[in-house]
Structures are given as C-alpha cells and as structure tokens.
Amino acid sequence: xxxxxxxxxxxxxxxxxxxxxxxxxxxxxxxxxxxxxxxxxxxxxxxxxxxxxxxxxxxxxxxxxxxxxxxxxxxxxxxxxxxxxxxxxxxxxxxxxxxxxxxxxxxxxxxxxxx
Amino acid sequence: xxxxxxxxxxxxxxxxxxxxxxxxxxxxxxxxxxxxxxxxxxxxxxxxxxxxxxxxxxxxxxxxxxxxxxxxxxxxxxxxxxxxxxxxxxxxxxxxxxxxxxxxxxxxxxxxxx
Numbered sequence: 001x002x003x004x005x006x007x008x009x010x011x012x013x014x015x016x017x018x019x020x021x022x023x024x025x026x027x028x029x030x031x032x033x034x035x036x037x038x039x040x041x042x043x044x045x046x047x048x049x050x051x052x053x054x055x056x057x058x059x060x061x062x063x064x065x066x067x068x069x070x071x072x073x074x075x076x077x078x079x080x081x082x083x084x085x086x087x088x089x090x091x092x093x094x095x096x097x098x099x100x101x102x103x104x105x106x107x108x109x110x111x112x113x114x115x
Numbered sequence: 116x117x118x119x120x121x122x123x124x125x126x127x128x129x130x131x132x133x134x135x136x137x138x139x140x141x142x143x144x145x146x147x148x149x150x151x152x153x154x155x156x157x158x159x160x161x162x163x164x165x166x167x168x169x170x171x172x173x174x175x176x177x178x179x180x181x182x183x184x185x186x187x188x189x190x191x192x193x194x195x196x197x198x199x200x201x202x203x204x205x206x207x208x209x210x211x212x213x214x215x216x217x218x219x220x221x222x223x224x225x226x227x228x229x
C-alpha cells in the first residue's frame with residue numbers, strides 16, 4: 001500500500017525557535033492535512049490544504065502556524081516561534097478526495113519536543 | 116454535537132482469545148465511522164470503515180465491526196488475537212461534508228499476552 005512519509009521522526013527545539021515539519025503525501029492525492037496529538041490527549045485536526053491553499057483550519061491553527069507545498073511533492077508545516085505547549089506528535093495525512101467517507105492515509109508522525 | 120468515546124483505554128487479552136474494543140458515538144447525522152490502528156513507530160493505518168452500505172463491516176487482518184444505530188456503537192472485534200495485533204486503536208467519526216472535520220476517539224491500547 002502507498003505510504004505518506006514524514007521527516008524527521010523526532011525533533012527537539014528550544015522555545016521560540018522556528019521548526020519545519022516535512023511530509024511527502026501520496027503522489028496522486030490532492031488533499032493534505034495536519035493533525036497533532038498532545039501526550040495523553042486526543043488527535044486534533046489542525047489544517048487541510050487543497051489546490052495550494054488552506055481549505056479549512058481549526059482554532060488551534062493560529063498565526064504561528066503556516067503550511068506550504070513548496071515543490072509539488074512536499075507538504076510542510078511551519079511553526080514560527082515554538083511554545084512549550086506545541087510539544088506533540090504531528091501527523092500528516094493525504095487523500096484523493098474530500099468526501100466525508102474518504103480514506104485518509106497517515107504518516108508515522110513527527111514527535112516535536114519544545115524545551 | 117459530534118463525539119466519539121472509546122470506553123477502554125487499555126485492553127489486554129491472551130493470544131488466541133477474542134478481542135473486543137468498544138466505541139460509542141454521538142452524531143446528529145448519518146455518520147461515517149472508521150477504525151484506525153497505530154503500531155509503534157508507524158502511521159495510522161485504516162482497518163475498516165462504515166459508510167451505511169452494510170452494518171457489519173469486515174476489515175483487514177481478520178477484524179470486523181458492527182454498526183448498531185440503536186446503541187450508537189461501532190465496536191471492533193476479532194475472533195482470535197495474534198501477537199501482532201498489539202497496537203493502539205482509534206475509532207474515528209467523520210464530518211458530514213468534509214474529510215477534514217474528523218473526530219478521533221482517545222484510543223485503546225491493545226496488549227496481547229502469550
């Protein structure tokens with residue numbers, strides 16, 4: 001089965017630093033997503049992306065976050081000035097379409113630790 | 116409001132015995148429900164999905180789930196557990212109009228005893 005690839009698997013950063021989390025979605029997919037899971041809490045939706053623009057975002061996705069598809073294959077999540085509470089597992093996902101019953105393909109996640 | 120509740124945070128069974136992972140949902144519309152599995156250091160993998168075509172849904176690796184509207188449940192079962200089934204399992208409810216509005220349950224960690 002095709003896979004979504006995320007790098008790095010672990011990222012440690014100092015509070016206030018910028019981080020970029022990288023994802024390579026499945027090649028024929030058109031919709032891309034970021035989710036996060038803070039330790040001990042549920043997986044939360046951050047943002048969805050289609051046709052080179054954000055289609056939906058949650059209230060978590062404030063001005064410190066941005067997403068980009070810089071080269072047609074990568075999909076990145078940038079956190080401009082990290083906070084301690086940004087420490088979480090970040091999952092990238094992609095799908096062919098956006099129907100409610102669409103199958104999402106998830107990456108293995110990037111564990112972000114903000115010190 | 117839409118919500119998903121996984122009733123057990125941890126389930127432990129012996130190898131070869133049945134598995135039952137419980138999920139209840141609340142939805143104001145006809146739901147689409149999924150079970151995803153996450154093995155250590157792996158991504159979330161789709162086990163099965165319910166989209167109103169049939170109430171009993173068969174998935175990969177011998178898992179199945181039954182949608183019961185009267186009980187608002189979508190429990191995951193497997194007749195005989197295997198050591199490789201040890202993982203975290205998530206029940207997921209999707210939004211009416213968009214794949215992005217999906218709601219995850221809190222997860223159930225399945226342990227298999229030899």
